[in-house]
Amino acid sequence: MARAKEPVMSAEEVDAYLAEVFPQMQGAERLTRIQEVGPMRARLRLAYSDTTLRPGGTISGPAMMGLADHAMYAVILAHIGKVALAVTTHLSINFMRKPAPADLLAEARIMKLGQRLAAGDVTIWSEGQEGEPAAHAQVTYSIPPEKG
Amino acid sequence: MARAKEPVMSAEEVDAYLAEVFPQMQGAERLTRIQEVGPMRARLRLAYSDTTLRPGGTISGPAMMGLADHAMYAVILAHIGKVALAVTTHLSINFMRKPAPADLLAEARIMKLGQRLAAGDVTIWSEGQEGEPAAHAQVTYSIPPEKG
Amino acid sequence: MARAKEPVMSAEEVDAYLAEVFPQMQGAERLTRIQEVGPMRARLRLAYSDTTLRPGGTISGPAMMGLADHAMYAVILAHIGKVALAVTTHLSINFMRKPAPADLLAEARIMKLGQRLAAGDVTIWSEGQEGEPAAHAQVTYSIPPEKG
Amino acid sequence: MARAKEPVMSAEEVDAYLAEVFPQMQGAERLTRIQEVGPMRARLRLAYSDTTLRPGGTISGPAMMGLADHAMYAVILAHIGKVALAVTTHLSINFMRKPAPADLLAEARIMKLGQRLAAGDVTIWSEGQEGEPAAHAQVTYSIPPEKG
Numbered sequence: 001m002a003r004a005k006e007p008v009m010s011a012e013e014v015d016a017y018l019a020e021v022f023p024q025m026q027g028a029e030r031l032t033r034i035q036e037v038g039p040m041r042a043r044l045r046l047a048y049s050d051t052t053l054r055p056g057g058t059i060s061g062p063a064m065m066g067l068a069d070h071a072m073y074a075v076i077l078a079h080i081g082k083v084a085l086a087v088t089t090h091l092s093i094n095f096m097r098k099p100a101p102a103d104l105l106a107e108a109r110i111m112k113l114g115q116r117l118a119a120g121d122v123t124i125w126s127e128g129q130e131g132e133p134a135a136h137a138q139v140t141y142s143i144p145p146e147k148g
Numbered sequence: 149m150a151r152a153k154e155p156v157m158s159a160e161e162v163d164a165y166l167a168e169v170f171p172q173m174q175g176a177e178r179l180t181r182i183q184e185v186g187p188m189r190a191r192l193r194l195a196y197s198d199t200t201l202r203p204g205g206t207i208s209g210p211a212m213m214g215l216a217d218h219a220m221y222a223v224i225l226a227h228i229g230k231v232a233l234a235v236t237t238h239l240s241i242n243f244m245r246k247p248a249p250a251d252l253l254a255e256a257r258i259m260k261l262g263q264r265l266a267a268g269d270v271t272i273w274s275e276g277q278e279g280e281p282a283a284h285a286q287v288t289y290s291i292p293p294e295k296g
Numbered sequence: 297m298a299r300a301k302e303p304v305m306s307a308e309e310v311d312a313y314l315a316e317v318f319p320q321m322q323g324a325e326r327l328t329r330i331q332e333v334g335p336m337r338a339r340l341r342l343a344y345s346d347t348t349l350r351p352g353g354t355i356s357g358p359a360m361m362g363l364a365d366h367a368m369y370a371v372i373l374a375h376i377g378k379v380a381l382a383v384t385t386h387l388s389i390n391f392m393r394k395p396a397p398a399d400l401l402a403e404a405r406i407m408k409l410g411q412r413l414a415a416g417d418v419t420i421w422s423e424g425q426e427g428e429p430a431a432h433a434q435v436t437y438s439i440p441p442e443k444g
Numbered sequence: 445m446a447r448a449k450e451p452v453m454s455a456e457e458v459d460a461y462l463a464e465v466f467p468q469m470q471g472a473e474r475l476t477r478i479q480e481v482g483p484m485r486a487r488l489r490l491a492y493s494d495t496t497l498r499p500g501g502t503i504s505g506p507a508m509m510g511l512a513d514h515a516m517y518a519v520i521l522a523h524i525g526k527v528a529l530a531v532t533t534h535l536s537i538n539f540m541r542k543p544a545p546a547d548l549l550a551e552a553r554i555m556k557l558g559q560r561l562a563a564g565d566v567t568i569w570s571e572g573q574e575g576e577p578a579a580h581a582q583v584t585y586s587i588p589p590e591k592g
Contacts, residue, residue, distance in 0.1 A: 029210075061236045062177075062214040069209055088209045089413075090436070092240035092388055092536040094563050094582055096556040111567075111577050112540040116412070117385075119538050121565065121580065123555075133555050136565065138538055138582060140386070237561075238584065240388040240536055242415050242434055244408040259419075259429050260392040264560070265533075267390050269417065269432065271407075281407050284417065286390055286434060288534070325506075357513055357532045358473075362506040384505045388536035 005113060007037045007078040014042075014074050021084045028052045028063040034074050035105075040113070040120075042075035045127075046104040059099045059134075068093055068122040068137035071108035076118045076141055079110060086141045089117070093137040100126035104134065116143055153261060155185045155226040162190075162222050169232045176200045176211040182222050183253075188261070188268075190223035193275075194252040207247045207282075216241055216270040216285035219256035224266045224289055227258060234289045237265070241285040248274035252282065264291055301409060303333045303374040310338075310370050317380045324348045324359040330370050331401075336409070336416075338371035341423075342400040355395045355430075364389055364418040364433035367404035372414045372437055375406065382437045385413070389433040396422035400430065412439055449557060451481045451522040458486075458522050465528045472496045472507040478518050479549075484557070484564075486519035489571075490548040503543045503578075512537055512566040512581035515552035520562045520585055523554060530562070530585045537581040544570035548578065560587055 009017070011034040022029070031047040044067065046052070052063035069088055076086060105127055110120040117140060124135040157165070159182040170177070179195040192215065194200070200211035217236055224234060253275055258268040265288060272283040305313070307330040318325070327343040340363065342348070348359035365384055372382060401423055406416040413436060420431040453461070455478040466473070475491040488511065490496070496507035513532055520530060549571055554564040561584060568579040 061217055061239075062210065065213045065217075065239065066210040069213075087246075088243055090240075090242050090386055090538075091209075091213065092238075092582060094238050094534075094555075094584065095236055096563055098235075111538075111580055119540055119580075136555055136563075136582065138536060138580065140538065238390075238534055240434060242386075242407075242436065244415055259390075259432055267392055267432075284407055284415075284434065286388060286432065288390065357535075358506065358510040361509045361513075361535065365505055365509075383542075384539055386536075386538050387505075387509065388534075390534050391532055394531075 005079055006039055008081050009037070009078045011035060011037050011042070014078050017077065017082055018074070028066050029070060032067060032070050037075065037078040040079070040110040042071065042078055042108050044071045044074060044106040044108070046106070048101060048103050059104060061095060064095070064099070064104070064124055064135045065091065065093055067104060067106050067124060068135065068139055071106040071122045072120060072139035072141060075108040075110055075120070076113070076143070079113060080143065083143060085144045086118070088139065089142045090140040091137060093135055095135050097132060097134050099134040100129060102127045105130070117141070118143055153227055154187055156229050157185070157226045159183060159185050159190070162226050165225065165230055166222070176214050177218060180215060180218050185223065185226040188227070188258040190219065190226055190256045192219045192222060192254040192256070194254070196249060196251050207252060209243060212243070212247070212252070212272055212283045213239065213241055213285070215252060215254050215272060216283065216287055219254040219270045220268060220287035220289060223256040223258055223268070224261070224291070227261060228291065231291060233292045234266070236287065237290045238288040239285060241283055243283050245280060245282050247282040248277060250275045253278070265289070266291060301375055302335055304377050305333070305374045307331060307333050307338070310374050313373065313378055314370070324362050325366060328363060328366050333371065333374040336375070336406040338367065338374055338404050340367045340370060340402040340404070342402070344397060344399050355400060357391060360391070360395070360400070360420055360431045361387065361389055363400060363402050363420060364431065364435055367402040367418045368416060368435035368437060371404040371406055371416070372409070372439070375409060376439065379439060381440045382414070384435065385438045386436040387433060389431055391431050393428060393430050395430040396425060398423045401426070413437070414439060449523055450483055452525050453481070453522045455479060455481050455486070458518050461521065461526055462518070472510050473514060476511060476514050481519065481522040484523070484554040486515065486522055486552050488515045488518060488550045488552070490550070492545060492547050503548060505539060508539070508543070508548070508568055508579045509535065509537055509581070511548060511550050511568060512579065512583055515550040515566045516564060516583035516585060519552040519554055519564070520557070520587070523557060524587065527587060529588045532583065533561070533586045534584040535581060537579055539579050541576060541578050543578040544573060546571045549574070561585070562587055
């Protein structure tokens with residue numbers, strides 16, 4: 001039951017799979033890349049871009065919510081393989097600091113990887129400001145039953 | 149203390165103000181309109197469109213998170229007036245049903261409207277399926293102090 | 297799928313069942329009674345008592361968290377019958393106002409009643425202050441599969 | 445701005461202060477001790493006891509919610525000093541595994557320590573099962589303004 005399980009897909013494999021199954025990704029989603037995956041974790045980067053900004057040059061809340069969701073999806077896929085139909089059932093996010101005008105990094109951690117549910121958290125910060133999170137999210141995904 | 153306070157802006161005024169202060173809105177945000185405002189509540193509509201879809205024709209989770217955030221912002225503005233710098237501090241969303249291929253409606257309700265914080269919930273459903281929510285969110289905004 | 301489903305147990309039956317399966321209930325739990333159940337909803341009352349107070353005579357946060365959890369469990373039982381082993385999987389609560397020195401009322405609402413998960417919200421207020429919630433919670437329960 | 449701030453009270457001082465300001469603590473609260481505090485973190489222990497059990501010998505959900513709340517309060521006090529009136533404004537908790545019949549440990553982490561709000565998370569596990577959390581919570585406290 002979810003002891004330090006090893007990933008079964010690489011960062012590049014997950015990125016390629018997401019691009020394949022979600023060809024309609026747009027905005028912030030297209031600007032997000034998985035940088036590394038490790039046991040029960042993954043790190044992602046959202047490139048700083050005009051398309052995700054709010055007045056004042058701040059990355060928008062919805063862009064950070066999307067990043068948290070994307071990050072948890074990526075780390076789950078990296079550990080369970082190509083299961084496109086996993087769906088988010090819950091996301092709770094605290095916005096803690098205004099992001100800097102810089103790329104955002106997201107560290108996703110799986111805390112439970114069950115047969116039907118996977119849950120964990122995602123910490124988001126502006127590049128250069130690790131330890132001072134812009135946001136922190138809890139995310140739960142429902143995993144469809146495997147077909148025989 | 150937030151007893152049945154009356155709105156101070158109309159649906160049209162809030163929509164116009166959001167378009168003015170967020171000229172860079174895109175994707176789902178551009179497809180969202182405030183339909184009505186009432187005491188401590190507002191109803192919004194997100195038009196069904198290719199730009200918010202996931203494989204299978206389902207409206208994406210991030211589009212629903214953005215709608216919940218947009219809806220709470222709109223209902224708060226409608227009650228406190230033009231305060232562009234209110235920022236989301238927390239959002240918790242449960243995804244409960246796959247949305248139908250239809251417009252989404254969002255009913256936002258203010259439960260607390262304090263000097264510094266406003267909090268409430270947003271119920272989201274596919275048009276024609278009221279009573280069977282696609283999602284339900286709690287949203288909290290921080291309100292900046294008024295200038296003298 | 298969770299259209300205005302009717303309750304299958306009365307308020308008294310749910311209270312009696314909870315007392316039977318949780319003989320070790322204590323503190324605030326022993327002071328809570330189900331007042332009424334209706335389609336997809338229930339109302340509970342937590343009697344004001346020294347045992348749940350914080351300095352200043354305020355009912356404690358944990359007492360309100362327990363009440364929210366108890367209320368959702370009660371409304372689910374009222375609709376699915378005697379299933380002792382349903383367990384909470386998620387609870388998100390906003391504390392919005394200091395409760396008055398009075399009984400607390402809790403209105404629990406089921407928004408989704410699936411085969412495996414039930415989700416809804418609970419609004420809590422001090423008697424005499426309806427419309428000015430002390431707290432609002434989202435609660436999700438996992439329902440064990442029925443035995444054949 | 446909440447850079448690795450050092451604690452200003454020891455574990456023993458926080459425990460003593462909580463016992464002093466909350467003489468009415470009961471149940472699980474009386475069984476909880478702060479074990480250590482460090483920069484922006486603290487670890488607590490809830491002793492296994494009949495008073496917090498559910499049928500089957502499992503520690504109850506409300507006991508874990510209380511522990512998460514207690515843990516965040518303790519770590520905040522350890523860093524800001526004796527401020528009895530800090531109040532919880534939000535708590536979101538995921539229950540991930542049935543706790544073992546053992547003491548519970550809670551690791552609380554401050555992610556933001558502002559003038560008015562402190563936010564962080566708490567990971568809870570059964571002694572001997574570190575890395576397999578029983579629960580994970582986000583907790584936000586409101587801090588009253590200092591008096592002059």
